[in-house]
Amino acid sequence: MSSEVVELLQDLVRTPSVNPMGRDVSGDIYLEHRMTARLEQWFETLGVPWKRYTVMPDRDNIAAVFHGAPDAPIIVLEAHQDTVPIDGMIIEPFDPVIEGGKMFGRGSCDIKGGMACMMTAFKRLVENPPENPPTVMMACSVNEEFGMAGAENLCHFWQPGEHSLVEREPTCVIVAEPTLLNVVVAHKGVARFHVYVDGVACHSSQPELGHNAIYRMSRIIDLFEEYATEVVPTLGEHPRCGKPTLSVGMISGGISVNTVPDFCQIEIDRRVLPEEEPRDAFNHITEYISGKLQELYPEWADDVRFSDDPNLKYGLTDSFNGPLASSLQSIIQSMAIDCELMGVPYGTDAKAFSRAGIQTVVLGPGSIDQAHTKDEWVEIDQLEMAVEVYWNAINQLPAQL
Numbered sequence: 001m002s003s004e005v006v007e008l009l010q011d012l013v014r015t016p017s018v019n020p021m022g023r024d025v026s027g028d029i030y031l032e033h034r035m036t037a038r039l040e041q042w043f044e045t046l047g048v049p050w051k052r053y054t055v056m057p058d059r060d061n062i063a064a065v066f067h068g069a070p071d072a073p074i075i076v077l078e079a080h081q082d083t084v085p086i087d088g089m090i091i092e093p094f095d096p097v098i099e100g101g102k103m104f105g106r107g108s109c110d111i112k113g114g115m116a117c118m119m120t121a122f123k124r125l126v127e128n129p130p131e132n133p134p135t136v137m138m139a140c141s142v143n144e145e146f147g148m149a150g151a152e153n154l155c156h157f158w159q160p161g162e163h164s165l166v167e168r169e170p171t172c173v174i175v176a177e178p179t180l181l182n183v184v185v186a187h188k189g190v191a192r193f194h195v196y197v198d199g200v201a202c203h204s205s206q207p208e209l210g211h212n213a214i215y216r217m218s219r220i221i222d223l224f225e226e227y228a229t230e231v232v233p234t235l236g237e238h239p240r241c242g243k244p245t246l247s248v249g250m251i252s253g254g255i256s257v258n259t260v261p262d263f264c265q266i267e268i269d270r271r272v273l274p275e276e277e278p279r280d281a282f283n284h285i286t287e288y289i290s291g292k293l294q295e296l297y298p299e300w301a302d303d304v305r306f307s308d309d310p311n312l313k314y315g316l317t318d319s320f321n322g323p324l325a326s327s328l329q330s331i332i333q334s335m336a337i338d339c340e341l342m343g344v345p346y347g348t349d350a351k352a353f354s355r356a357g358i359q360t361v362v363l364g365p366g367s368i369d370q371a372h373t374k375d376e377w378v379e380i381d382q383l384e385m386a387v388e389v390y391w392n393a394i395n396q397l398p399a400q401l
Contacts, residue, residue, distance in 0.1 A: 003384065004120055004123075005116050005117055005120040005383050005384065005387050006098070006103065006380060006383065008116040008119060008120060009096065009103060009108065009112060009113055009116035009378075009383065010096040010103070011038070012035070012038070012107065012112040012115060012116055013094060013095075013096040013103070013105035013106065013107055013108055013112055014094055014095075014096060015034050015035050015038050015094075016028065016029035016030075016034060016035075016083075016093075016094055016106075017031070017032045017034060017035035017081050017082050017083055017107070018030050018031075018082070018083055018084070018085055018086060018106070019031075019032075019082040019083065019084060019085070019143065019144075019145040019146050020085075020146075021084070021085060021145065021146045022146055023085075029086070029094075031058045031059055031082075032058070032059050032060070032081040032082050032142045032143075033058040033059065033060070035081045035082075035140075036052065036059075036060045036062050036081060036140070036142075039062050039081070039140055040052065040062060042119070043062070043064040043138075046064070046123060046126055047126070048064045048065060048066055048126055049064060049065050049067075049165060050062065050063065050064035050065075050165075051063060051157065051163050051164075051165055052163075053153060053156045053157070053163045055142050055143065055149050055150050055153050056142075056143070056149065059142040059143060059150070060142065061139070061140065061141050061142055061150050061153055061154055061156075061157075062081075062139075062140050063137055063138060063139040063140065063154070063157045063165055064122075064137070064138050064165075065135065065136070065137045065138075065165040065166060066122065066125050066126050066129070066133070066135065066136045066137075067135050067166075068129075068132070068133040068134045068135040068136070069132055069133070069134075069135075072132070072133065072134045072135050072398060073134045073135070073171035073172070073397065073398045073401055074134065074135045074136075074137065074158070074166055074168065074169075074170040074171050075134050075135070075136050075137070075170065075171060075172055075173075075174070075393070075394060075397060075398075076136075076137045076139055076154075076170045076172070076173040076174070076353075077118040077121070077122060077136065077137070077138050077139065077174055077176070077390065078139045078140075078141060078151070078154065078173055078174070078175045078176065078349060078353075079111050079112075079114050079115035079118055079139075079140055079141075079175075079176035079364075080111055080115075080140070080141045080142070080143075080144030080145070080150060080151075080176075080349060081115075081140050081141065081142055081144075081150075082142060082143060082144055082145050082146075083106050083107040083110065083112070083145070084106075084110070084145050084372045086106050088374050089106065089374045089375070089376075090374045090375050091104050091105070091374075091375050091376075092105075093105060093106035093376075094106065096108065098380070101379060101380050101381065102377040102378065102379055102380065103377060103378055103380060103383075104375060104376065104377045105376065105377075106376055107376070108366075108376055108377055108378045109178050109366040109367070109370040109371050109373075109376050109377060109378040110177070110178055110366070110368075110370075110371035110372060110376070111144075111176050111177055111178065111364060111371075113178070113364070113365050113366050113378040113382070113383055113386075114176030114177065114178070114364035114365055114366070114386065115140065115176060116383065117176070117364070117365055117383055117386035117387045117389075117390055118138060118174075118176055118390055119138060120387045120390075121387050121390035121391040121394060122136060122138045124387075124391055125391075125394055130395050132398070133394070133395075133398075134171075134394065134397070134398045135166060136394055137157065137158075137165060137166065137170065139154055139157060141153075141154055141349060144348075144349055147311070148313065148347070148349055148351075148352065150349070151349035151351075151352035151353070152352045154352070154353075155356065158170060169356070169358060170353075170358055171358075171359070171401055172324045172358065172359040172360065172361075172397070172401060173350070173353040173358055173359070173360040173361075174328075174360075174361060174362075174363050174390070174393065175348055175349050175350040175353075175360060175361070175362045175363070175364075176362075176363070176364040177348050177362045177363075177364050177368070178364055178365065178366035178367050178368050178370065178371055178378070179342075179344075179362055179363055179364050179368070180365075180366070180367050180382070181332060181337055181339060181363065181364070181365060181382065181385060181386060181389060182339055182340045182341075182342050182363075183325050183328050183329055183332070183339060183340070183341050183342070183361050183362075183363050184316070184342055184343065184344050184348075184350075184361060184362035184363065185240065185316070185318040185321055185322075185325045185341050185342070185343065185361055186238065186240045186241055186274045186315065186316050186317060186318035186343035186344075187241060187274065187315050187316045187343060187344045187345070187346060187347060187348060187350070187351075187362070188238075188241050188244070188271040188272060188273060188274065188315045188344075188345050188346070188347060189271070189272040189273075189274070189276070189278055189312075189313045189314040189315035189347060189351060190269060190270065190271055190272060190278065190311070190312075190313045190347055191268075191270040191272055191278040191279075191281045191282045191285075191310055191311070191312050191313075192267065192268065192269055192270070192310060192311040192312075193267070193268055193282060193306060193307035193310035193311065194265050194266065194267050194268075194306070194307045195217075195220060195265065195266050195267075195268065195289075195304065195305070195306055195307075196263070196264075196265045196304070196305045196306075197213050197216045197217050197220060197263075197264050197265075197300075197303055197304045197305075198213060198262060198263060198303040199211040199212055199213030199214075199215075199216060199260065199261055199262045199263065199264070199303070200260070200262055201255075201259055201260055201261065201262035202259075202260045203258065203259065203260070204257070204258045204259060204260055205258075207260050209260075210260035210262070211260075211262075211300065212260050212261060213253055213254075213261045213262055213263050213264040214253050214254060214261050214264045216264070216297075216300060216303070216304075217251065217253065217264040217265075217266060219296070219297060220266070220289065220293070220304065221248055221251075221266065223289055223292050223293070224246065224248050224266075224268065224289065225248075226292075227246060227285065227288055227289065228245070228246040228247065231288065232244050232245060232246045232270075235276075235281075235284075236273055236276065237273070238273045238274055238275075238343060239343075240318065240341075240342060240343025241273060241274060241315070241343035241344070241345060242343075242345070243273075244270065244271055244272055244273055244276065244281070245270070245271045245345070246268065246269070246270045246271070246285070247268070247269045248266050248267075248268055248269075249266075249267050249268070249269050250266060250267040251264070251265070251266045251267075252264070252265055253265060268285070270282070270285060271345060272314075272315060273315060274315035274316055274317045274318065274343070275315070275317050275319065276315070278310075278312035278313060278314060279312055282310050282312065286306045289304075289306075290304070313347055313351060314351045314354075314355055315347065315351055316348065316350045316351050316354050316360065316362070317354055318343070320357075320359065321354065321359045321360055321361055323359065323400070323401060324359040324360075324361055324397075324401065325341050325361050326341075327396070327397055327400040327401065328361060328363060328393060328397070329341055330400075331389070331392050331393055331396050331397075332389055334392075335385075335388060335389065335392065337385060337389070344362075344368070346368065348362050350362050359401075363389070364386060365378060365379075365382035365383050365385065365386035366378040366379065366382050
């Protein structure tokens with residue numbers, strides 16, 4: 001099977017853009033600079049204005065624009081350039097094989113598939129613009145999978161300065177993620193942080209001479225489990241996203257099996273509700289755990305430390321994106337495609353634009369169930385439908401917003 005969007009997606013999958021995810025790794029597959037160069041070439045060939053903005057070394061946001069009428073709405077189509085790592089994959093990650101109506105490969109679902117669909121619709125707009133078209137920006141961000149720093153810097157493309165492509169803030173943003181063409185109007189944010197505990201090292205043949213930091217951390221983990229099961233579920237609920245959650249996701253400590261460890265650390269993932277303050281969530285946790293430690297283990301409670309700079313990300317609120325969401329739902333349903341307005345527990349770039357007061361939703365081909373998997377794939381039918389969804393959105397949203 002071959003079509004414009006299929007061929008474009010194959011090209012994108014063949015272009016590695018693996019996010020290191022904070023690991024000290026190197027190689028030809030890592031970072032987004034090859035993808036950015038490919039996008040630059042594509043925009044240049046299309047003949048549209050484009051600009052790049054360096055977020056960090058070898059990691060540039062890139063965007064291009066089709067200018068509509070002076071007072072026309074500005075629609076941003078946004079997709080991230082990076083993928084998760086390829087560790088443990090059972091398919092060739094950068095060989096976009098098509099089989100059984102699916103395309104396989106890293107990023108095929110998350111989210112180069114959505115990017116290819118947006119680019120195809122954008123190209124159609126440039127080559128065959130409708131009467132009274134909107135201004136449309138195709139924006140491709142970096143580092144979504146580990147920090148979302150790219151989305152937080154996309155505003156350079158619409159704020160005054162050397163990287164500006166449009167003269168005012170966008171009317172709305174559609175973020176590509178695998179939603180099975182449902183419209184995601186709300187999602188959770190996150191508060192991530194480390195907890196550290198010290199001990200006293202000694203030879204493992206005489207453990208009584210030291211204090212085992214891993215034993216101490218095990219007591220702390222018990223407190224986090226108690227907090228996760230008994231406290232977090234009482235901290236609120238969102239009608240679309242459910243209740244907040246907490247998980248201990250990583251642990252490390254010790255230097256050798258024959259040494260009593262003097263150090264141990266864990267990393268916490270606390271999912272916050274769309275309108276919950278991540279900083280408040282972090283403070284509530286640390287106060288609870290600290291209080292319990294002082295009560296139960298006062299002799300070593302002061303040896304416990306929390307991150308000075310936690311990773312705090314807001315969620316996507318559905319408090320003001322209703323007009324955009326309803327319009328998109330109507331457009332999609334008019335195409336005889338089932339479409340729900342929904343909330344999801346994971347995070348996306350959308351929160352960066354929503355926090356700026358811009359109507360933002362998440363919409364794209366494929367299922368989140370296939371994202372990040374060892375045999376990642378996307379259905380070809382979803383790609384073809386998504387192109388038409390984005391194209392119809394470009395044509396019909398201006399009259400509805």
